[in-house]
Amino acid sequence: MSKTQYYSIDEVGHHHRTDDAWVIVDSRVFDITPFLDTHPGGLEILKDHLGHDVSTIMKDESSHQHTGPAYEVLEDYYIGELTDGQLHHNGGAINGGPVNRKKWREDDLVDWSKPIFPQVAQIGEHYEEWVHSPVNRKLRLFNSDFVEFFSKSPWWLVPLVWVPSILYICWLALTAAPTYVPTLSPAPAPGLLDLIFLPLGILLWTFIEYSLHRFVFHLRVPYTGLASKILLPFHFTIHGQHHKVPFDSMRLVFPPLPAAAIAVVVYLPLAHILPCDLNQMRLLLAGGLIGYLFYDMMHYYLHYGSPSAGGYLSDLKSYHVAHHYVNPGLGYGISSKLWDVPFGTLLPASMFPQRKKRAN
Numbered sequence: 001m002s003k004t005q006y007y008s009i010d011e012v013g014h015h016h017r018t019d020d021a022w023v024i025v026d027s028r029v030f031d032i033t034p035f036l037d038t039h040p041g042g043l044e045i046l047k048d049h050l051g052h053d054v055s056t057i058m059k060d061e062s063s064h065q066h067t068g069p070a071y072e073v074l075e076d077y078y079i080g081e082l083t084d085g086q087l088h089h090n091g092g093a094i095n096g097g098p099v100n101r102k103k104w105r106e107d108d109l110v111d112w113s114k115p116i117f118p119q120v121a122q123i124g125e126h127y128e129e130w131v132h133s134p135v136n137r138k139l140r141l142f143n144s145d146f147v148e149f150f151s152k153s154p155w156w157l158v159p160l161v162w163v164p165s166i167l168y169i170c171w172l173a174l175t176a177a178p179t180y181v182p183t184l185s186p187a188p189a190p191g192l193l194d195l196i197f198l199p200l201g202i203l204l205w206t207f208i209e210y211s212l213h214r215f216v217f218h219l220r221v222p223y224t225g226l227a228s229k230i231l232l233p234f235h236f237t238i239h240g241q242h243h244k245v246p247f248d249s250m251r252l253v254f255p256p257l258p259a260a261a262i263a264v265v266v267y268l269p270l271a272h273i274l275p276c277d278l279n280q281m282r283l284l285l286a287g288g289l290i291g292y293l294f295y296d297m298m299h300y301y302l303h304y305g306s307p308s309a310g311g312y313l314s315d316l317k318s319y320h321v322a323h324h325y326v327n328p329g330l331g332y333g334i335s336s337k338l339w340d341v342p343f344g345t346l347l348p349a350s351m352f353p354q355r356k357k358r359a360n
Contacts, residue, residue, distance in 0.1 A: 005029075005080030009053075012082075016051030018043070022079075024053040030077040035136070038247040040070075040321040043306040070325060073136055106135065115148075117141045120236045125223045127232055131240040132328050139245045141237065150257055151237075152250040155300045159293060161256045166289045170198075173282035197280045201287020208266060208288070209295050210339035213239075214332040246324055252303055253296045263289065295335040302334070322351045 007029050015022035021033045036043050049057065058070075106112075109130055110119045116139060123130055142148045173194075217239035221231040236244075238258075242251055254262075266288070271281055302320045307313035316336075323331035331347040333340045340346040 006083045007080055008083045013051045018047070018050070021046070021050045023049065023051070024055065024082060025058060025074065026055050027082045028078060029080045029082060030074060031079045032074075032077050035073075035077060037304065038136070040246075040303075040325060044309055073134060076136055106130075106133075112137055115140045115143050116241070117233055117237065118143065120233045120240075121229045123232065124228065127221070127223055127240075131236065131244050134244060134246050134324070136247045137245060139241060139248055139251065141241065150255055152248075153253050153255040154250060155253050155297070157256060158253050158259075158296050162259075162289055162293050166286050166293070169282050169286040169289070173279040173286065176279055194280055194283060197276070197283035198287040198290075201284040201289075202291040202294075203287075204284065205288045205291025205295070206333075206336060206338055209291070209335060210332050210343070212262075213334065214343075214345065218328065218332070243324060243328065246303060249300075249304065252300045259292070259296075263292075291335070298335045319347060322347050326351045 009024070012022050012024055012029055015031070018036055019033065021036055022029060022031050024030075032039075032046075036046060039046060109123050109126060110116055120127070140148060141151050217235075219231070219235055221235050222228045223232070245251060263285075267281075267285055270284070274281070274284070276284065298316075299320075301307075301313070302317045305313070305317070307317055319331055319337065320334060327347065330345050330351075331337075331340060332345055337346060
């Protein structure tokens with residue numbers, strides 16, 4: 001067992017830069033330098049507090065609510081105690097923080113040195129709580145290097161793949177390029193009114209985004225029986241992994257292959273149902289892909305960006321952070337809160353208090 005290190009308040013105060021950031025929480029010292037870029041509340045909210053005691057502000061719900069998982073993540077950055085400080089434990093959590101009442105230990109449920117996908121089914125009844133208890137670790141999902149490669153994606157790959165695709169689909173629509181699709185009417189030359197299908201596609205995407213996030217990504221799955229052996233790994237692969245490792249930058253956007261599969265699954269039924277000709281459907285598809293592109297880039301930014309406090313993006317970031325760390329059963333809108341309102345899943349403002357602008 002390593003010897004406990006002790007630091008004075010003055011020593012901690014010297015570590016107040018973004019490349020050397022320490023904080024104090026209940027007489028305990030944490031080096032959060034590696035965590036600054038991934039802090040769910042953004043970097044700006046931390047800047048004024050580096051090198052200081054943040055015990056009070058962490059418990060101030062009007063500023064930025066911290067739940068049990070936040071205190072658990074903080075433990076990864078513990079480096080020592082204040083000189084003459086007292087170490088307090090409260091059910092395994094930092095003194096004054098939310099009490100950890102979990103009946104399991106992280107390393108008892110899964111072995112993080114091995115691929116997680118084959119292990120998920122064995123988690124059983126603890127899955128719902130486990131998947132919503134985030135850890136700041138890198139995740140390997142599959143045994144196969146080939147499959148693993150296609151299960152993650154850097155953010156820049158999304159616009160690299162989809163911007164040319166959107167432009168090509170728009171070109172096909174606006175030039176009335178002939179393409180044989182037996183389920184659609186022949187495509188006459190597009191008129192000005194046809195252009196409305198582009199914004200309609202964007203609006204349609206916002207509804208698809210909400211529906212997928214609520215009814216598929218947050219599907220309540222059984223914990224026992226044959227169905228659990230299939231559905232638990234399925235759920236973890238499509239979305240559970242993101243809640244478990246929300247700090248992994250390679251798992252914040254949809255890899256192009258599964259995104260393309262979802263596009264096909266959604267597009268083909270609509271092509272049969274909607275009374276549109278081919279070029280109208282092309283514009284609708286292009287609009288949907290624009291909405292998807294905006295959603296994926298927005299999602300990445302809400303995790304890694306630091307919007308100015310008091311603005312729309314800051315509010316949306318706080319909203320999404322609350323979905324992850326306060327109540328994953330609400331707040332399904334990511335690029336907007338549009339559909340959370342009529343469907344009654346809007347997170348109360350008390351769960352994501354808007355941060356105020358810093359005084360100059």
